[in-house]
Amino acid sequence: MRKYFSVLLAASLTLGVTTVSADNHGSINNKDAKALADYFDKKFPGVTTNDLVNGAYALDESLFMQFEAQEEFPRYEDFVAQGEEFYNTPFKNGKGFADCFGNDTSSIRPRYPHWDKKKQTVVTLEGDINKCLTDNGEKPLGWKKGMMAYVSGYLSMEARGKTINVVVPNDPKAIEAYNKGKSHFYRKRGQLNLSCADCHVYQAGMYVRADLLSPTVGHVTHFPVFRQKWAGGSDKDDGLGTLHRRYGGCNKQVRAKPFKAQSEEYRNLEFFHASMSNGLKFNGPAYRK
Amino acid sequence: MSKTNQRLARMLSALVISTGLLSAEAIAADSAVEQGKAIAFDRKKGNCLGCHAIEGGKLPGTIGPPLIAMKARYPDKAKLRAQIYDATKANPYTPMPPFGKHKALSDKEIDLITEFVHTL
Numbered sequence: 001m002r003k004y005f006s007v008l009l010a011a012s013l014t015l016g017v018t019t020v021s022a023d024n025h026g027s028i029n030n031k032d033a034k035a036l037a038d039y040f041d042k043k044f045p046g047v048t049t050n051d052l053v054n055g056a057y058a059l060d061e062s063l064f065m066q067f068e069a070q071e072e073f074p075r076y077e078d079f080v081a082q083g084e085e086f087y088n089t090p091f092k093n094g095k096g097f098a099d100c101f102g103n104d105t106s107s108i109r110p111r112y113p114h115w116d117k118k119k120q121t122v123v124t125l126e127g128d129i130n131k132c133l134t135d136n137g138e139k140p141l142g143w144k145k146g147m148m149a150y151v152s153g154y155l156s157m158e159a160r161g162k163t164i165n166v167v168v169p170n171d172p173k174a175i176e177a178y179n180k181g182k183s184h185f186y187r188k189r190g191q192l193n194l195s196c197a198d199c200h201v202y203q204a205g206m207y208v209r210a211d212l213l214s215p216t217v218g219h220v221t222h223f224p225v226f227r228q229k230w231a232g233g234s235d236k237d238d239g240l241g242t243l244h245r246r247y248g249g250c251n252k253q254v255r256a257k258p259f260k261a262q263s264e265e266y267r268n269l270e271f272f273h274a275s276m277s278n279g280l281k282f283n284g285p286a287y288r289k
Numbered sequence: 290m291s292k293t294n295q296r297l298a299r300m301l302s303a304l305v306i307s308t309g310l311l312s313a314e315a316i317a318a319d320s321a322v323e324q325g326k327a328i329a330f331d332r333k334k335g336n337c338l339g340c341h342a343i344e345g346g347k348l349p350g351t352i353g354p355p356l357i358a359m360k361a362r363y364p365d366k367a368k369l370r371a372q373i374y375d376a377t378k379a380n381p382y383t384p385m386p387p388f389g390k391h392k393a394l395s396d397k398e399i400d401l402i403t404e405f406v407h408t409l
Contacts, residue, residue: 191393192386193377203352203384209339210348255393 029168029275040215052218053283070287076226079240080157083150091136100132109159113270115174122177122267143261144245149224156284166275181272190256220274222286325405328398335402359409370403
């Protein structure tokens with residue numbers, strides 16, 4: 001009798017797990033995203049989760065006005081146009097990006113990042129842009145800025161208004177990749193001993209010198225990003241950069257050795273980080289200080 | 290020591306010689322405080338203003354508490370030094386970098402910053 005019960009119990013537990021995994025809202029990343037959204041709700045009364053797509057600008061009215069003024073004549077517009085042109089230029093073999101990504105350009109960005117079951121790894125938009133190029137005998141692009149950021153920027157612009165929905169499938173390897181990204185985010189690192197979460201969760205809304213720290217919910221919605229700071233750096237830098245470029249910069253700022261753009265470490269981080277904006281709408285590219 | 294500081298030190302010693310009002314000890318202490326202030330305000334060194342409001346510093350950050358009434362808060366200077374050396378000892382989750390433990394500052398630099406902060 002006892003044996004019978006335990007079998008029944010095991011069966012019902014299995015069923016329970018299946019039900020949860022079938023419903024994406026109960027998945028591990030959405031639970032974490034909900035917890036963070038609730039946390040910021042309490043931390044910033046009067047600021048909705050949807051407002052957070054504008055980062056620190058959502059937290060301060062006068063900063064928001066400066067941001068809006070920058071967005072009136074966006075300095076990334078020309079880069080987006082160059083990205084569009086590149087995207088629509090056929091490869092030497094006669095094929096083009098549409099052969100890799102399909103014809104609906106607004107649905108491309110929202111498919112990334114995702115778990116590739118066959119390759120057992122996280123795949124990013126930038127990764128597949130270069131894969132499409134090399135599969136067709138073309139030269140790959142640099143990961144951090146220039147044409148890669150332009151093409152990524154064009155596809156972000158096309159996807160504006162679409163909802164972010166990163167799915168972490170109920171596959172132990174996918175969950176492991178997600179947890180590795182989460183661990184990168186919460187682990188203190190570098191000579192300054194700061195985690196991503198130290199600044200962008202616990203101290204979000206506080207000032208580091210004159211800079212207001214942005215909450216991590218809403219971070220990925222506006223990438224690639226046009227950063228005033230990058231644009232002022234050198235003549236070779238026009239200011240537009242990818243998410244992994246920013247990761248490297250963040251790691252350097254806490255005096256940690258950055259990982260390579262599109263390394264497994266950063267792809268896992270993106271898997272977690274993008275998940276925290278699930279339910280928010282794409283609004284990239286966007287201006288940041 | 291910056292040029293301005295050197296000039297200042299020369300002027301001060303000239304003043305002392307001419308007036309005989311200040312003892313040599315007082316000058317040494319003053320210059321330690323001044324040196325500590327320079328290290329504390331240096332973005333690549335202590336960068337204390339990144340998080341703390343300090344008298345004389347512009348646009349301070351708001352992460353840490355303002356550095357005021359330090360003698361009342363840290364009657365024991367050694368405890369203040371220990372906090373600057375490794376704040377994670379008192380609180381492992383602190384966002385304050387362990388300046389000494391991670392060698393972001395030398396022992397001497399931490400001594401000087403301690404002298405400065407204790408005057409606030």
